[in-house]
Amino acid sequence: MKSPASKLPxxxxxAAILIGLAAGTWGAVAKIDYAWRWNRIPQYxxxxxxxxxxxxxxxxxDTILPQSDKVKVGLLSxxxxxxxxxxxxxxxxxxxGDDLFEGDTVGFVRQWHMGPLMWGLWxxxxxxxxxxxxxxxxxxITGLCRISKNLTLRGLAVIYVEFIRGTPLLVxxxxxxxxxxxVFNLNRNVAGVGALAIFAxxxxxxxxxxxxxxxxxxxxxxxxSLGMSVLQSMVHIILPQALKRILPPLAGQFxxxxxxSSLVSVIAITDLTKSGREIITSTFATFEVWLTVAAMYLVVxxxxxxxxxxxxxxxxxxx
Amino acid sequence: xxxxxxxxxVFSGRGVTVRAVDGVSTEVVKGxxxxxxxxxxxxxxxxxxxxxxxxxxxxxHIFIDGVDLANRKTxxxxxxxxVGMVFQQFNLFPHKTVLENVTLAQQVxxxxxxxxxxxxxxxxxxxxxxxxxxGEYPSRxxxxxxxxxxxxxxxxxxxxxxxxxxxxxxxxxxxxxEVLDVMKQLAREGxxxxxxxxxxxxxxxxxxRVLFMDEGKMVEEGTPEHFFTDPTEDRTKLFxxxxx
Numbered sequence: 001m002k003s004p005a006s007k008l009p010x011x012x013x014x015a016a017i018l019i020g021l022a023a024g025t026w027g028a029v030a031k032i033d034y035a036w037r038w039n040r041i042p043q044y045x046x047x048x049x050x051x052x053x054x055x056x057x058x059x060x061x062d063t064i065l066p067q068s069d070k071v072k073v074g075l076l077s078x079x080x081x082x083x084x085x086x087x088x089x090x091x092x093x094x095x096x097g098d099d100l101f102e103g104d105t106v107g108f109v110r111q112w113h114m115g116p117l118m119w120g121l122w123x124x125x126x127x128x129x130x131x132x133x134x135x136x137x138x139x140x141i142t143g144l145c146r147i148s149k150n151l152t153l154r155g156l157a158v159i160y161v162e163f164i165r166g167t168p169l170l171v172x173x174x175x176x177x178x179x180x181x182x183v184f185n186l187n188r189n190v191a192g193v194g195a196l197a198i199f200a201x202x203x204x205x206x207x208x209x210x211x212x213x214x215x216x217x218x219x220x221x222x223x224x225s226l227g228m229s230v231l232q233s234m235v236h237i238i239l240p241q242a243l244k245r246i247l248p249p250l251a252g253q254f255x256x257x258x259x260x261s262s263l264v265s266v267i268a269i270t271d272l273t274k275s276g277r278e279i280i281t282s283t284f285a286t287f288e289v290w291l292t293v294a295a296m297y298l299v300v301x302x303x304x305x306x307x308x309x310x311x312x313x314x315x316x317x318x319x
Numbered sequence: 320x321x322x323x324x325x326x327x328x329v330f331s332g333r334g335v336t337v338r339a340v341d342g343v344s345t346e347v348v349k350g351x352x353x354x355x356x357x358x359x360x361x362x363x364x365x366x367x368x369x370x371x372x373x374x375x376x377x378x379x380h381i382f383i384d385g386v387d388l389a390n391r392k393t394x395x396x397x398x399x400x401x402v403g404m405v406f407q408q409f410n411l412f413p414h415k416t417v418l419e420n421v422t423l424a425q426q427v428x429x430x431x432x433x434x435x436x437x438x439x440x441x442x443x444x445x446x447x448x449x450x451x452x453x454g455e456y457p458s459r460x461x462x463x464x465x466x467x468x469x470x471x472x473x474x475x476x477x478x479x480x481x482x483x484x485x486x487x488x489x490x491x492x493x494x495x496x497e498v499l500d501v502m503k504q505l506a507r508e509g510x511x512x513x514x515x516x517x518x519x520x521x522x523x524x525x526x527x528r529v530l531f532m533d534e535g536k537m538v539e540e541g542t543p544e545h546f547f548t549d550p551t552e553d554r555t556k557l558f559x560x561x562x563x
Contacts, residue, residue, distance in 0.1 A: 221373050222410035222469075226424035226476055227400025236423060240414050317456070 029287070037285050041292055044115040044279050050108040053087050061098045061106070073106055120275025121296055127193060127271060128258040134197035135257065136250075139204025144234075146209045157205065164202035170263055172199055177267040192264035200257045207253060211246035212238055244315045251308035255301045262297075272296060320384060320480060320511050321347040321370060327378035328365055328535075339365040340376065341535030347480075352512045354522040354543075357532035358558060363515045366532065367482050370513065371402040384479060400428050403473030407485040409465040411457040411472070417444065418453040421472045429476065436475075443471040447501050463494030467501055474505075481505065483514040519562060523547055531555050 029036075055075055062082070063074035071092050075083045087107030094106050114122075145157035164172070176195035177188060186194070215238050223233035265274035276293040280286050328340035339362040347353050355363045368374040370381060372388055372395045381388045383398055412420050421440035425431045431439070444450045447467040449460075457465055466486055473481060483502065487495045499521050506512055506525045516522065522529055522543060529546040531539045531554075539552045547563075550556050 216408075216410075218406060218408050218410035219412065222404075222406060222412070223424075224396075225371055225373065225399055225402075225404035225406075226472070227396050227428040228424060229396050232427050236427060237412055241412075244414070 034287060036288065037283070038288055040283050040285050041288050044117045044275075044289075046118065047113055047115055048110055049113050050091065050110050052105045053085050053107050053109060055085075055100045055102060055104050055106055056083060057081060058102050059100060061094050061096055061100065064092070064096050071107070075100075075106070116270075116275040116279055117272070117292065117296065120270060120272035121300070123270055123275075124258065124261055124272040124297075125300065127189075127196070127264065127269070128254070128261045131193045131196035131200060131261070132254050132257055134193065135200035135204050135253075138197060138201030139208050142201060142205035143208025143212065146205060147212060161202045161205055164199055169195070169199050169260055170266065173263055173267060188264075188267050188269055192261075192267060192269050196257060196261055196264065199260070200253060203253050203256075204250065207246050207249045208242070210249075211242035214245055215241050247308060247312055247315070251305060255304055258301055258304070259297060320349045320351070321345075321513070322382040323366075323370070323379070324381070325379040326366065326369060326376050326381060328362070328369060328374060328376045338535045340369065342379070343532070343535075343537050344379075345530060345537065345540065347511060347513060349479075349511055350509045351527045352506045352510075352514070352525055353528050353530060354526040355513065355515045355530045355532060356517070356519070356522060356558075357538075360534075361532045362535040363530075363532045364484050367484050367513060367515050370480075370482060371399050371404050373404070396428075400424075400476055401479045403476060403478035403481045405466070405469050405473055405481070405483045405486045407488050409457075409462070409469045409489070411465055411469055413457050415456075416453065417449070417455055417457065417460070417468050420457065420468060421475050424472070425475050439475055440471070443474050444468070446474075446504075447471045448497070461494060462490045463497045466490065466494075466498045470498075470501055470505075480511045480513065483512065483516065485515050485517065487516065487518055517562070519547070531558065533558070 057075075057077040057079075059075055059077035059081075061073060062076040063072075065072040065074070066089065069089050070086050071089055073085050073087060073092070073094070075085065077083075085106055086109070088109050091108040091110070092106070093108070094100065094104075100106070142157045142160060145153040146161070148154055148157075173192065173195045176198075177186075177191040180186065180194075181188070181191040219237055219241065220233055223237040224230070228236070261271060262273040265271055265277070268274070270278070272293055276289045280289050283289070323343055323345050326340050326343045327338065330337045330339050341362070343362075343366055345353075355367065357363045365374055369376045369388075370383070376389070379389065383402060386393055386398060388395070388398065411417075412423070415423060418437065418440055421443060422433070422436035425436040425439060426433065429436075441450060441453065444453055447470055449464050449467055449471075452460060452464065452468075457468065460468065470481075470486075486502070487498050490498065495518070499518060502512070502514070502521070503525055514521070514526075524543075526543050528540060529543050530537060531546070531550075531552075533554055539546070539550060539555045541550075546555070547559065550559060
């Protein structure tokens with residue numbers, strides 16, 4: 001007879017191991033005399049910066065109207081064109097009657113900006129999202145070709161899958177950018193998304209094939225016996241059932257894709273990884289930045305797996 | 320309605336060739352109920368599957384309402400829409416509710432409106448006696464209920480012919496009756512039926528004609544009285560002595 005209390009010692013052991021690991025790491029780092037500077041990191045998420053407000057023409061400062069925390073500045077051009085700009089109080093750099101040339105600074109406004117880490121995260125997310133959607137599409141088509149009766153389609157699918165699975169992603173990215181990208185004059189984002197999509201598509205194809213083949217033959221026969229065409233049977237009967245089964249491996253593939261997208265930093269796409277490298281060159285806070293970057297990847301991937309977990313439960317209604 | 324002419328189906332694989340259906344000829348007229356019996360592996364299911372094109376055959380002709388299935392130009396989807404099939408393993412669509420199982424093909428193949436398909440489906444579900452389960456998923460139903468839904472699903476296409484491939488073989492014994500009752504009712508209403516079954520009682524009671532197959536060949540055919548009381552072939556006598 002198992003009692004729920006018997007869990008406690010094991011949880012304590014788990015906690016002890018985790019604390020031991022953390023303490024060990026801490027001790028090892030203390031030995032090499034590394035100065036932690038975590039306070040440098042937040043500014044790379046968001047920072048409060050000053051943006052210059054510039055005069056759009058040659059002209060002069062006509063009116064200055066102070067308000068509670070802003071200053072409204074009326075600008076008059078030589079051709080009597082009038083423009084009003086707003087700057088922050090105390091950051092006004094011109095006075096009434098000043099003659100200014102086009103592009104001169106009238107004053108500054110203070111605003112919140114996204115730092116390189118957030119921009120990098122954004123780039124990583126759209127890169128992964130775009131290549132996931134393309135990979136799903138490529139994988140679906142290739143997976144269907146893979147089980148087709150037509151020898152040509154099957155042959156093409158097999159060659160594609162074998163070629164992609166047999167070569168390293170890093171090499172594929174280099175080929176996509178430096179070879180195909182040069183020949184067809186592609187920009188780096190297209191080459192990057194393309195390489196990731198084609199890479200993931202090969203794995204998705206295998207997942208789709210396995211999913212479709214796992215549906216009992218009788219399902220297709222029942223659909224066909226009702227007069228549905230192969231395509232109708234696939235769309236209404238086989239694929240919905242297969243999708244439910246392939247959701248967990250598919251999610252694993254997309255999580256992999258998010259992580260693999262870090263490799264596109266080698267063709268100078270400023271994703272999360274490359275942002276991290278750039279921050280290190282200006283702060284030398286190597287440990288902090290890489291730990292932060294790792295944590296950010298972890299947040300994105302765990303959110304995705306939670307989402308898939310939720311979808312799995314939704315689909316489970318017919319079980 | 321159905322005319323089979325010297326149908327041959329050969330399975331070959333791993334160096335072995337099996338003549339699963341070996342020169343079977345027969346004819347089923349409109350409104351007739353034909354029961355095909357025989358030992359397992361005798362090719363009766365394969366023959367049935369040839370009739371609606373789930374298996375292709377290697378030689379001979381099958382005509383459904385005058386349409387030759389051996390003709391490569393024949394639109395098999397059109398033929399199948401006219402020939403309902405009920406499987407041993409039910410093969411309901413597990414991701415669809417009972418009602419959706421019955422409406423789907425009506426909408427996709429017959430292009431009926433949703434309302435029209437639902438009305439038809441509810442009428443048929445009532446007929447097979449499970450109208451109250453229309454919102455359930457197949458996994459919640461017993462085997463007998465699933466098979467009755469499968470019959471309703473096939474009937475929803477208004478087929479001219481119904482094929483039954485051992486419809487009661489996967490059922491618990493106490494559920495066989497409810498499925499056979501539905502089939503008997505169909506037979507009384509004049510549906511053209513081809514039934515592969517091991518239910519000798521059903522064959523005796525409902526069949527207009529009994530076909531006995533063994534090793535891919537049609538061994539004997541005749542009325543149930545002739546077949547069960549006075550079979551001519553030795554093979555038939557041996558089979559009947561074992562099953563009765």
